[in-house]
Amino acid sequence: MATTELPRPARSRRAILEAALAEFARHGFGGARVSRIAEAAGVNKRMLYHYFGNKEALYLAALERAYETIRARELALDVERMEPREAVRALVRTIWSHFLEHPEFVSMLANENLSRARYIVRSKVIPGLQPPLIARIERLLARGAAAGLFRRDADPLQLYLSIAGLCFFYFSNHRTLSVIFRRDFMAEEALATRLEHVIEMVLSYLEAPRRAVPVA
Numbered sequence: 001m002a003t004t005e006l007p008r009p010a011r012s013r014r015a016i017l018e019a020a021l022a023e024f025a026r027h028g029f030g031g032a033r034v035s036r037i038a039e040a041a042g043v044n045k046r047m048l049y050h051y052f053g054n055k056e057a058l059y060l061a062a063l064e065r066a067y068e069t070i071r072a073r074e075l076a077l078d079v080e081r082m083e084p085r086e087a088v089r090a091l092v093r094t095i096w097s098h099f100l101e102h103p104e105f106v107s108m109l110a111n112e113n114l115s116r117a118r119y120i121v122r123s124k125v126i127p128g129l130q131p132p133l134i135a136r137i138e139r140l141l142a143r144g145a146a147a148g149l150f151r152r153d154a155d156p157l158q159l160y161l162s163i164a165g166l167c168f169f170y171f172s173n174h175r176t177l178s179v180i181f182r183r184d185f186m187a188e189e190a191l192a193t194r195l196e197h198v199i200e201m202v203l204s205y206l207e208a209p210r211r212a213v214p215v216a
Contacts, residue, residue: 013051015041020062025104028111029059029119056119063112064125066105070098071129079136084144085203091137092163092199099171100191106171134160141206150206159202166198 019040023032034055038045052058074094079087099106112120120126137156144150170177174185184190 009051012041012043012047016043016048016051016058017062017065020058021066021104021108024059024062024111025107029055029115032059034058060119060122063108063120064123066102066108067126067129069102070095070105071133073098074133075136079140084140084147084149087140088144088202088206089199091140092167092202093195095163096167096195096198099167103171106168109168110172144206145208148208151208154206159206162205163198163202166201170194 016037019037020032022040023037027033032055034045034048037058038048041048048058052061074091077087077090077094079091082090112118134156137160141150141154141156141159145152145154170185178185185194
């Protein structure tokens, strides 16, 4: 259902969450202002508090929305119908693209880790988003192993953490990396080069070991 087709309360709630994501990502929890969020969402503060109660609840709702968005995108991949190696490529590209297109998610994750997961620990939503994705990766790895393409001891959770880590580090640190190495790490060519490197690293790890050829 498109945003314009949603009932007015749902449209208002979505607008508030989108404005909150931008505000919290830019200023962190302490520096964010509810008044700016309300103004950006086109609502008054009274309506905002009606939907979310207080600033902390709004922050947590925005964080949950950020996680729901990337999980929905990952699970929308029809990896069950893809050749295993192509499915892995698609998964890496999807995670990479999400970080690239949603810098607010990168900032929210960084801020939440700096606060030692102070708010995410209260979420009853986010932990439940993970098992379906890990189960799907597990099935993908099993298919690849059965076809003789992937190693049989690959752990789906560790694989996901490695992919996410390779992608997240690049986008969370591209400014310092660009200064240190004196190149624009967000340039189109640099992004394409890094993405292919990550894909090759992941596939190289997953590659099934070749059997030694007996010596005559």
